[in-house]
Amino acid sequence: MNKREMALFEAVGRTGSVTLAAAATGMSQPAASAMLKSLEDKLGFALFSREKRRLALTAEARMLLPEIVHALAAMDNAERVAASMRGGAHARLDVGAVAAVGASILPGAMAWLQAREPGVRVSVRTDMTLGVAGLAADQRIDIGIVIGSAALPNVGQRTLARLSLQAVMPAGHALARRHRLALADLADIPYISLSRHLQVGALTARQFEQERLPFLPVIEVNQYSAACAFAERGLGVAILDSMSGLYARRHGLRVVPVDVEGGLNLDIVWPLNRGLGRVARQLEAGLVHELSHTTE
Incomplete structure (x- = not known):
């Protein structure tokens, strides 16, 4: 196994998704799928099985994964030492x-x-x-x-x-002049949320539930940058975290803090x-x- 194969195997084992693993290792999804198939052929046993729309490690892969993780760490450490030696x-x-x-x-x-x-x-x-x-x-x-x-x-x-949570919108939005917002201000208008499997998205859903408001985003996305792009086109107000809010400000969007307990x-x-x-x-x-x- 070469380092690229090991890195892809580790990423799929960690994320349960070929698509996410491909993105993490800088590959296209078809190339990642082909590499995994080639790796299974080379090893002589299956590495993954599909369970509830996720890839699960086989028994053989679970035994192999710790060795792969240690090997990758050793390679990275060796590269770090070599780089230090080259760079004086x-x-x-x-x-x-x-x-x-x-x-x-x-x-x-x-x-x-x-x-x-x-x-x-x-x-x-x-x-x-x-x-x-x-x-x-x-x-x-x-x-x-x-x-x-x-x-x-x-x-x-x-x-x-x-x-904190922040609402991201175009400067001309009806709520853009407000200094602070409550979740109730957003409940009856189109809003965009990060996916609930992300911590910011999970927090957003939890806050809506705690305030007994329906959590019904018009768009749910995995990437903060996509949420900002959708908000910029007027598709809804994006509910994001403070770090994503800084990114939004630098791209000319209006960012308003949202009052929540969490x-x-x-x-x-x-x-x-x-x-x-x-x-x-x-x-x-x-x-x-x-x-x-x-x-x-």
Whole structure:
């Protein structure tokens, strides 16, 4: 098995989806399906079975997966060491982040880092919260930035900020001049939500239920950027988190805080047995600096 095959196998095992695994490994869905079929032929046994619209690991695959995870971690560590040797004094930092953070506060934090660590080389991987936490658990990143709970063994976690729900809409929308909104203000108009299997989408649905309002989004999507694009075209008000709200503001959309009781944490995660290194701590400081300069 080569590294690309192992990475795809691990991603399918983690997500239960060829489509999500293909996106995580930078492949097309047909190419990923073909590679998995070739890998099964090479190994001589099936790796997955379909259960309730998800791919489940076979007994053989469950035995193989821990070895694959350890092998990938060892390869990544070897590449990190080799890169450090090639670069002499130049540091390297492997970062994991949820996509909304990658498009909001991470660029500014990277600028902060590079100003203080000239020549640092950075690798950034985007994934969902549990995927980023999994990379930290497997020691494949030095630091991760996640939204919501990511409790896993061998993963350190610290909260940077508390995030709220925000309503995203065009500047000309009837609600755009409001300074704050209640969920009841959104219940009778078309609104867009993130999917309920994502932590922000689950929080949104839970808040509607707690206020005894029907949760009936006109569009439910997996990507915050798609939600913003739909809102921009007037298809509905997008209900997103604060990080996605920063992205929306930068694209000319109006963002209004939504008053709800709950929220989600913006956390950093790291391999617990390795700790946060000096360069990772500099990036954390950059994230804190960026957060201090953002407003709702």
